[in-house]
Amino acid sequence: MTAHETTPVLEVSDLHIEFDTRRGALKAIDGVSLQIAPGEILGVVGESGAGKSLTGTAITGLLETPGRISAGQIRLEGKRIDNLSQEEMRRLRGRDIGAIFQDPLTSLNPLYTIGHQLVETIRTHLPMSKKEARRRAIRMLEEVGLPAPETRIDQYPHQFSGGMRQRVVIALALCVEPRLVIADEPTTALDVSVQAQIIAVLKRLCREKGTAVMLVTHDMGVIAEAADRVAVMYAGRLAEVGPVTDVIKHAKHPYTRGLMNSIPTILNDVDRLEQIEGSMPRLASIPDGCAFNPRCPRAFSRCRTERPDLIAVENSDAACWLVEETAMTDRSPWPTSAPSPTADHRRGANA
């Protein structure tokens, strides 16, 4: 799926973002490179403060001072967008880059009907009459699975439930068929049962329309379900990038592995969860060498002095010296034969 020879929709190369403070510049993003192909969903995961949202913000051109891009390039379909003026960027947003944020209530204007907001967005970017735009809005609402769109289009955001609101936000982001959608924690504010619906809608529409998606989340469950590839971030850098199954089942970076093992599972009973000791370093005190080395169970001398870049290994890339030393020979210990409890009961339900 990733072996497209076509131009990627999004290409971020060696992005650096700094915050100027009185005590000097803080490096928040330190050399991040990403690519997303048409129709591909790239999941970006990491703990809070890892820089995943900041990367998304930089791509949409919404970075606020004192944050600034200090080096690197962002290209949308081969065209540089990181050096555009605010006005040019404003035209690009909505038209070519759509955005979905965490809280659906704050991304909708409470004073206008959702129809008004959809029609406004469509007409800002596409030459359409009000009637045509309204028809398109209704079709869009239908596509995101909003029941009775003809009547609900004239309702206000507060008349919708959380899940329905997020559907409206997705419709709003996709209504002019942008090339790229940045979805920043789109399901975090929703219940698990509704989460699955929203992910399914997002996934289906992006497949159909060939939209590239950058899905920023801290929820590995969402990633496992929606993403084609995953980028794991740690302290402003990429720790690992690879196809979703490889990253989840055969993580190459000890951080990814620790992250995966720390998630409780219903597949087996464990008394204690595996935990990564300590916490992510603050931006002002990122350790020398690999930023993860003080917490890494397998760190050796080189990790403390030299910073690893992404190194290709099998289908993934991992920024870890272990990969180069080929010391990581053991495969991740996922139980593959454990029966799924839900498969059990499903049989019962049908019996």
Next chain:
Amino acid sequence: MNMTQEIYSASATQTRPREDVSDMPSVTPVFRIANLKRHFDVSPPLLNRLLERKERQVVKAVDGVSFDIYRGETFSLVGESGCGKSTIAKLVVGLNDTTSGNIEFEGEDIATHSRQDMDAIRHRLQMIFQDPYASLNPRWRVRNIIAEPLTVFGLLDGQKAIDERVATLLECVGLNAQDGEKYPHEFSGGQRQRISIARALASNPEFIVCDEPTSALDVSVQAQILNLMKDLQREFALTYLFISHDLSVVYHISDRIGVMYLGRLVEVGTKHELFRRPQHPYTRMLLDSIPDLKMTGRARTPVGGEVPSPLDPPSGCAFHPRCPHANARCKREAPRPLHNVERGFVACHAVEEGRLITRA
């Protein structure tokens, strides 16, 4: 399977625990909650009601819930937002008054306790809140935050004894004794949650209500906190009432689980019973919605519909509009709990009538 048609009655005496359970932490319930109700009046103001003829409106946040919590176990409540799980948490520790029903704490009904009576037992019940950024006073030093229960309940005399106790508590939760001098903003989310736990432990409680203690935390930090909570439970023989919407977390930490839907418990069972042999269609639906993290190839079935408004809950079984097994009776009549498993029950017409086969 043994489909004992043991129809539940609202009186607390009929929910006696069975004595033949061996793998349970204990046979004595610490809490016995019977037919607990909490209704909130959300009517428009009197004038609007008179002039605009608006009706009185009552949200039945908790509407007739009964369950027991046994000594040393972790009992969890799960459900979607708005199902009433946090309201129960507040009722149990006395932060909210009940509308009706009983909350028996070691044989004493605390639902009708006056403030003074409550004060006498309050130090035995503690609570850990969801948001470690909001639950710690930003202007207080950590040592004062942790010492507050000690001074309020008058448990220790003298600054020296209090300081020593605070230092022990900080070390207990994996922080340094010197951290007491700092302010909450100097700590990360996970460390703040450790401080909340230390504060909860200060008064030597037997019972702690944990209301979504890890949902504001990253997974790696969540693992640390969950491990800590398990260690402390063993060390201090604590009983937990754990509230969460994350089923994987609940599976990990619980002994028994209650599933709530719109103010009612639809199913209660041991975690293995509930996860391996879920009976209620809603429980099955929730389990199906757990993300398939280990990529076992299990398709996650998107759940149809959303939770209806608690202002206007559906008739009969509140779940019937979303239930694939609903029939006319489900629309008409609320199901009564069927005690067909050890220390648990299910409230579903389809299960009771045998329309929905559960395997023994």
